[in-house]
Amino acid sequence: MTTAATGYIAKFKVWRGDTEGGALEDFEVEVNEGEVVLDIIHRLQATQAPDLAVRWNCKAGKCGSCSAEINGRPRLLCMTRMSVFTREETITVTPLRAFPIVRDLVTNVGFNYQKAREVPSFVPPQDLGPGEYRMMQEDVNRSQEFRKCIECFLCQDTCHVVRDHEDNKEAFAGPRFLMRVAELDMHPLDDAAEQGLDRKATAQEEHGLGYCNITKCCSEVCPEGIKITDNALIPLKERAVDRKYDPLVWLGNKIMRRGQDT
Amino acid sequence: MTHVERQQWDVVVVGAGGAGLRAAIEAREQGLRTAVICKSLFGKAHTVMAEGGIAASMGNVNSGDNWQVHFRDTMRGGKFLNHWRMAELHAKEAPDRVWELETWGALFDRTKDGKISQRNFGGHEYPRLAHVGDRTGLELIRTLQQKIVSLQQEDFKETGDYEAKLKVFQEVTVTRVLKDDSGKVSGVFCYERESGRFCVIEAPSVVLATGGIGKSFKVTSNSWEYTGDGHALALLAGASLINMEFVQFHPTGMVWPPSVKGILVTESVRGDGGVLRNSEGKRFMFDYIPDVFKEKYAQTEEEGDRWYKDPDNNRRPPELLPRDEVARAINSEVKAGRGSPHGGVFLDVSTRMPAEEIKRRLPSMHHQFKELADVDITAEAMEVGPTCHYVMGGVDVEPDTAAAVGVPGLFAAGEVAGGMHGSNRLGGNSLSDLLVFGRRAGLHAAKYAAELGDSRPVVNEDEIATASAEALRPFSAEPSDEDGARPPENPYTIHQELQQAMNDLVGIIRREPEMNEALQRLGELRGRARRAGVEGHRQFNPGWHLAIDLRNMLLVSECVARAARERTESRGGHTRDDFPGMDRDWRKSNLVCRLSDPSGGLAATDPERGQIRLEKREMPPIRPDLLDLFEKDELVKYLTDEELTAE
């Protein structure tokens, strides 16, 4: 670990504007050792641009508020250390580009909350009361990985299905909420199937799983390192195949008990 | 006059952390139309930062655990200053609140037989904390958030509107609790952060669940939201605060690099085997076991190490003493010159567990140090030091109903409520507190609103006008000197000076002269804060938001400083250099803070006088059957002779 605490002046370009328009504004700002991009944005607020709008909360990569794009890549401002850039580099910070702008670095992420509502919730088993739930660790591991999600919505921002195609927003839930479907479908005690809700089929029919072309940008940007594509989206696609494209599985289910989940 | 949007709801919950969401769920399930207001986006509340777990005596790992043991641990941790009734309700109801989360989809780590796993934590006699790795708070908030969505889905099926009965107002800040002429709560005044528009939400019940005050301190584990809003709103509405001198400094915050100083290092690191060492490599905590805990903690490293495997026949290591003890010990080591290079001590798991196990049990700590400090905790020790973490003090409430004393219609739950944790909170008791009292607040707020029927308090138009004027003042701030030559004050500067003053003068170790100076400085800052001005317009303007929050931080800081100066003893989260001992006479006293000018005038232009009036109040005697849970030998350390003989 180094202790040389030498500051320097960095060149920043920060997008400032609102729904009416805006532009990248140039700043020169002091940087000290160990700082992250959010520290620099705060320094700009305190010294040069007091009304610079930015969302942030925990500053420790746990709440997922300070999502933005740094040098064109979706990232958390609080988890991007200044040491990953050279001192000569101009660092460009813009708001998320898949969502409507509010002001400066703040966007309207309402799309995500709307999609969250469209995924039917956990269905508790009817025959179990509180305190009677028994689940094995190996059965909850998969869903637990997805529940690490801090809802920074970087995956929703980077996913080209909606980033590059505004018109797909209605049909496509995005990686975060397809992962939520996978989480519930893999939940050992989710009773949806018994109560007539087939999450495997609705993943495709209601939430647009078919739009995903598994190009893995969601996994690349995930600050929690969740393997969204390999562990959630592809397994969900395979489960949808079980329901819709695999006559053998279909036949098997007919012969065995119907819709059996083991 | 500015246009103010008005809406009518039955119950308004201010804050969308664990307590707020739990309260909202309860109120909605009681059939009342409930609005939740939060400063951030839905699901980002500070509760996500909680790492270790939820304390609940389910007895899944050690069947010897039950609510009585949990109650005892809680009272000991709080040095018997806890309101015993709150501690009792908390210990009794916590297991139900945890089990309920499972029925809403929470996925805790499991035991071998498929139950909820429980881990050891400082001050808890048995493994008691339900957890998910070291991201329990995230699981809690997400589960509550998803439960709210599920209720909204039900409402959608019924009415075609997701928000018919339960609505979350995101990125909205409440600046005033409104009251009618008879003193009953009539609603809240707020502004939307995004647009800067004002709104009034009329409701007969208001639940405060705004969390803590940590942003008044420089080194803190708290996020920007923790500006003491609920504490200040309650004061301004005529309620009182108790125990404000008790501020918990978590022993292990990051100390390096400077920009992350204060960020929490979970207690689970120690619960799972991590040890504290000074620069000489010594496990110094063995030198800091106070007399009241002598029998409960290991005296040798060997015994402490055996405890992790065989807790029934060994005593726990002193790294797991309550937080106040550990924080003071670290502070002393650093002062004695045995600190780490960046002014902390070493917390080491790397020599205690295989790397794979560390990554599995402490994933987010591993990630946090790797990303923020470039330290691999599986290979080297962490540097840690105390950080402002939690305020035990808060709104004076009725234990059973969470109703704020003296203000009909006002309720408080979670960190913003006082009494539950006494002088020091045990780790893990916070999340359970949120759930137990969040539910109770929601329940009783709903009952209160329902009982009022149609005779609801009416919002007073003058109050709205005053509140708008107050909120808009930073846009027309006075110049900062008489002849108008200097521009208005910069709110960021005032905030930094406030944090520095509280950190240096009312921090972990306190002295009377320093607190006098703190009060002096707070007075000056209060004057300057009135002249804090902002640029730009009202749309998402962080400078403006901070200027408004300053009022709250200054109010609660004054409470902390005044109460701390008054309490001439050391207990839990309050340590006096000039009064180092615990005083049994102080045990039964609460210090109560009230606004000195209850007319609600925007007062405080006079820096000397201050805004807070302090009052000493006797605590109700502990119920005899609860006292019987303790050995007499232990009670004599805390209670006065009269209290003991009164039994």
Added chain:
Amino acid sequence: MATEATERPAPDSPPPAGGVTAPGRAAIRERHLRTDRWWLAPAATAAGLLAFVIYSTWRAFANTDYYAAPYVSPFYSPCLAENCEPMKGGPNFDLLGGWWGLSPAIIILIFPLGFRLTCYYYRKAYYRGFWASPPACAVAEPHKKYSGETRFPLVLQNIHRYFFYAAVLVALILTWDTVLAFRNSDYEWGHMGLGTLVFLANIVLIWAYTLSCHSCRHIVGGRLKHFSKHPVRYKLWGWVGKLNERHMFLAWASLISVAAADFYVYLVASGAFDDPTLF
């Protein structure tokens, strides 16, 4: 083959198409602001895939130099037509009879080709490398419309698992070919040449790639809800999962090894090189 998802009624007035420059979003004209060499990965992927396509097309249509006792090129195994070279003990299965006049490689290559074409990794690779959909993360794609894998023909990607079953059969036959490689050119057992090593390396990689397949992971255990009730399948799922993490690496390694095995046979069969005998 259209799914319900594609039959979703269109909204009355379609919202304005467009991506990062769509109305309402931050007004930034650049289609991306990345400063790194984001184009390198898709370009390299495209180049690698293209090279293989060219090589394999040439070899598949060549219909010559694919057998040099005891080695048979993996491109021509199993050989399903009458016009195959006779391979003693080898993969001659004359299913199609004499009417097939083209190279027998074409019949069998459909299966491994289909397996790789519908493979979740290769899909990513060619969607990015050839289709630019997207070219790289947060780099706008050039297409106006995008429907992903919701409709024909891309909805056919869902039959990947059938190609997996076929790929297992092919891998079994290639394993047999590798066993046969423990003979010398006179078909005597108990010998090894350099080619045997090439075949061994290839078959190990082929199996590793085949078993690391996402469909395989689903079939062996991924489809279960309760691992705890199926301990054996849980173990298998865990192992396949370990391989699956290296799916991309295995995809490339086995692609190169299969081409290398074929090229080795070509060199020996065309007489350009003599297979060194080890024992």
